[in-house]
Amino acid sequence: MGSGPVAGSVRARYLVFFQYVGTDFNGSAAVRGAQRAVGVQNYLEEAAEKLKSVVPVKFIISSRTDAGVHALSNAAHLDVQRRAGQPPFTPEVLTEALNTHLRHPAIRVLQAFRVPTDFHARHAATSRTYLYRLVTGCARYDQLSVFERNRCWALRAE
Structure with a gap:
């Protein structure tokens, strides 16, 4: 090195x-x-x-x-x-x-x-994977499981 x-x-x-x-x-x-x-x-x-x-x-x-x-x-x-x-x-x-x-x-x-020493994390990346988690049918945020709060996006039931 x-x-x-x-x-x-x-x-x-x-x-x-x-x-x-x-x-x-x-x-x-x-x-x-x-x-x-x-x-x-x-x-x-x-x-x-x-x-x-x-x-x-x-x-x-x-x-x-x-x-x-x-x-x-x-x-x-x-x-x-x-x-x-x-x-x-x-x-x-x-x-x-x-x-x-x-x-x-x-x-x-x-x-x-x-x-x-010439490795570059951004330039050497061959893929990126993103995971989006949605909860549907939740009338209120407080009905969301405590394990899901701040870890998924809750869509309100209409």
């Missing part, structure tokens, strides 16, 4: 798969600035800060979701550059470390893989 801006340090690129219940988020992309809204990426990058990479870790997400949308599995790539003499994280250690440091219980890293 190639050397980065710090002499002797090695950059490793990883593909990570993660999931989230999007109710509390303003989508998957990071929200920058003084806004109160937050994206899933904000939490992922905050957890990655604990990896003590020589350069800040940025998640490049393969696809974006809107506010309130959930993901069973989304993908992103990230680069971690450790200090000289420290080997790259194994994918298993990276997965465990990110999950340990994630501060939101609605996000989980499922799996990580080492990939070539």
Whole structure:
């Protein structure tokens, strides 16, 4: 793997798969600035800060979701550059470390893989699948099962 801006340090690129219940988020992309809204990426990058990479870790997400949308599995790539003499994280250690440091219980890293340094999660994606769940015939929102609230769209009975 190639050397980065710090002499002797090695950059490793990883593909990570993660999931989230999007109710509390303003989508998957990071929200920058003084806004109160937050994206899933904000939490992922905050957890990655604990990896003590020589350069800040940025998640490049393969696809974006809107506010309130959930993901069973989304993908992103990230680069971690450790200090000289420290080997790259194994994918298993990276997965465990990110999950340990994630501060939101609605996000989980499922799996990580080492990939070539020219891999790009968005450009390498070969497909995207979206699932839309609708409940019909529900007269009022409070009649919806508690297990379905915020996880499907209820269409009112007319």
